[in-house]
Amino acid sequence: MRYYIGSEARLRRAVEDAAMSVFDGWCYEEVITPTVDYYALFEHGMGQMEAQRAFRFSDNDGRLLSLRPDVTSSVARAAATLLSERPRPLRLCYAASVFKQQQQSHAEWRRESTQLGCELLGPGGTIADLEMLAIAAEILSRLGLQESYCITINNVEIFNGIAAHLDLDESSREQMRQLIDTRDAAELRRFLMAYKTSTAERDLFARLTQLTGKREILNEARRVITNSRSVAALNALEELWTAIESVGLQDSFEIDLGDVSGLDYYTGLSAKVFVRGAGARVGRGGRYDRLTANFGQAEPAVGFVLDLEALTELVGRSEVSLGGNNGREVHVIPARDVSVTFATAQEKRAKGERVRIEFS
Amino acid sequence: MITIAIAKGRMQEDALALLSRSGVRLSEDALLSRRLALGDESGNYQFIFVKPADVPVYVEHGIADCGVVGRDVLLESEPDLLLPLDLGIARCQIVVAAAEPDVMTKDFGMLRVATKYTHVASNHFGARGIPVEIISLSGSVELAPALGLADLIVDLVETGRTLRDNGLTVVEVITESTGRLVVNRASYQLKAPAITALINALNATINGAAHA
Numbered sequence: 001m002r003y004y005i006g007s008e009a010r011l012r013r014a015v016e017d018a019a020m021s022v023f024d025g026w027c028y029e030e031v032i033t034p035t036v037d038y039y040a041l042f043e044h045g046m047g048q049m050e051a052q053r054a055f056r057f058s059d060n061d062g063r064l065l066s067l068r069p070d071v072t073s074s075v076a077r078a079a080a081t082l083l084s085e086r087p088r089p090l091r092l093c094y095a096a097s098v099f100k101q102q103q104q105s106h107a108e109w110r111r112e113s114t115q116l117g118c119e120l121l122g123p124g125g126t127i128a129d130l131e132m133l134a135i136a137a138e139i140l141s142r143l144g145l146q147e148s149y150c151i152t153i154n155n156v157e158i159f160n161g162i163a164a165h166l167d168l169d170e171s172s173r174e175q176m177r178q179l180i181d182t183r184d185a186a187e188l189r190r191f192l193m194a195y196k197t198s199t200a201e202r203d204l205f206a207r208l209t210q211l212t213g214k215r216e217i218l219n220e221a222r223r224v225i226t227n228s229r230s231v232a233a234l235n236a237l238e239e240l241w242t243a244i245e246s247v248g249l250q251d252s253f254e255i256d257l258g259d260v261s262g263l264d265y266y267t268g269l270s271a272k273v274f275v276r277g278a279g280a281r282v283g284r285g286g287r288y289d290r291l292t293a294n295f296g297q298a299e300p301a302v303g304f305v306l307d308l309e310a311l312t313e314l315v316g317r318s319e320v321s322l323g324g325n326n327g328r329e330v331h332v333i334p335a336r337d338v339s340v341t342f343a344t345a346q347e348k349r350a351k352g353e354r355v356r357i358e359f360s
Numbered sequence: 361m362i363t364i365a366i367a368k369g370r371m372q373e374d375a376l377a378l379l380s381r382s383g384v385r386l387s388e389d390a391l392l393s394r395r396l397a398l399g400d401e402s403g404n405y406q407f408i409f410v411k412p413a414d415v416p417v418y419v420e421h422g423i424a425d426c427g428v429v430g431r432d433v434l435l436e437s438e439p440d441l442l443l444p445l446d447l448g449i450a451r452c453q454i455v456v457a458a459a460e461p462d463v464m465t466k467d468f469g470m471l472r473v474a475t476k477y478t479h480v481a482s483n484h485f486g487a488r489g490i491p492v493e494i495i496s497l498s499g500s501v502e503l504a505p506a507l508g509l510a511d512l513i514v515d516l517v518e519t520g521r522t523l524r525d526n527g528l529t530v531v532e533v534i535t536e537s538t539g540r541l542v543v544n545r546a547s548y549q550l551k552a553p554a555i556t557a558l559i560n561a562l563n564a565t566i567n568g569a570a571h572a
Contacts, residue, residue, distance in 0.1 A: 150549050182443040183548070210444065210559075212552055254549065274549045279422020281546060 001111075002309070012312045014322035015143060016095050019116040019306065022139045023093035026131070028118050031092045033074035039064040044294040045073020047264050053100045067099035071115055072291070072303060079121045080295035088122025088299070095308065110309070117305035124289065124300035126236070129269045130243045132285060132302050136273060137249055143311060144320030148276035152212060152256035155237045156266045158221070161230030166195045180209045180260045209258040215241055217255045236268065262286060271304060275314055282310040331355045362405050362554050365419055365427035367412035371539050374449035375428040382561040404554070416441060416542060425547035425555065432516055432537040436479045442548055444559050445541040448566055452518040454480060456532040459505045463512065464490070464531060474504035475514035484514070484534050502526040
């Protein structure tokens, strides 16, 4: 539970406004989704495991409701239903609170947080992915964080190709995913020994999942990852990297082949946003081309969210000023004759000044 | 600057020795002092000494970039951290122990289990469908069976001496535990060169020791 009062609230709103104005600059339309919705929506939209973190309760007729644990599910449903006839691409953005249960011990533990997010529905491919990343980068720069953020990118199909190539069953796939996710190189090498791999391949692959870096990571990856599905994903990632370089953002981006946290959700690009000074990631996103199919109309989609509270804290600690009406002069008007006092106040306010009526 | 949280107690001496052999040294003066936050000789590292269960907390929140802590602690609190290295120090086991070894098969009533590891214990028995009542203690767990508080204990065992001295025998080994290097997910990205250098140095020391 967290209050924002006075200058803190003003700062939080300024951060929100900065993000929304960047979205607006890229022609994203604001969407306001229901706070309470059927639980089934989020089960379809987020997958059963993630949706379980939602706060659930029942409606009068016994159907299960939920406070929204994410916004994307709701946007995807609207895209497939309400907005199915609208011309594509569909560009939507939001600033909305989401509610999740989480173990209290965890750093990211908050029942309520606010997502600043956007979704681009219709187009697939590199340029759409780049648009997402460029928007995220622009928001972070607008907040004065251009020197201190790092966005990692990966393509989940690289892992999926390897898992398919090794013919892993579901539990082994999950085991390998966890070993990569926690960067446990020694265990990963041991795990791979059960499969037809050479020592050199195992060492290189284990090292790859530990490294983050620029284009050279992809060249190293090609030496050990040769199945066609993963190679296609490496090519896509390289194309995206080239695009990132061509817009001059490569210093703030890293390729991280060890990011395998959203495998069942993302279908291509997976990105995470880190900012110096924040102990946990402040945003994430990626491509989810299978998502809208759950609501009856399949189409490519890509999006990301940033955490408003985390960004507010970072901006609050920095020296950057986001404006706000802090500096405007205040006229103090003594409360004597009501008609005079209120008439004066109205006159001042009409000129854009701030007034404070002083009670004696 | 990299901040390393070290679990006080069993782990501390081995962890500092391993770090020292990997080039991260505390001065003699620093080691003798009772301060809980210390800088190393190079000025590139800061050490903080906290209770084992608090190591994952400091690291998950990013107050410490990495930490050295036993796997037993990680299994109990399941923090969201990177686990790049098994340091192989402070090797021990989490076991189920009892005064009467046949207590688990003798009858099928509700067994009482005293432990500091309530999460590990309930996972272990839960996965096997064994009905148990978990009694949470914070120390001297070995006393519980003798005094009639519990039928079984789940505890960390290094040599087994404490168990024997209290008339207990190991019924089951739940898992092995060693000291692990844990790393904050954000630090891993934002301080990549320094963290990678530390992992590589520790890795070289561990593998060198294994070959020697």
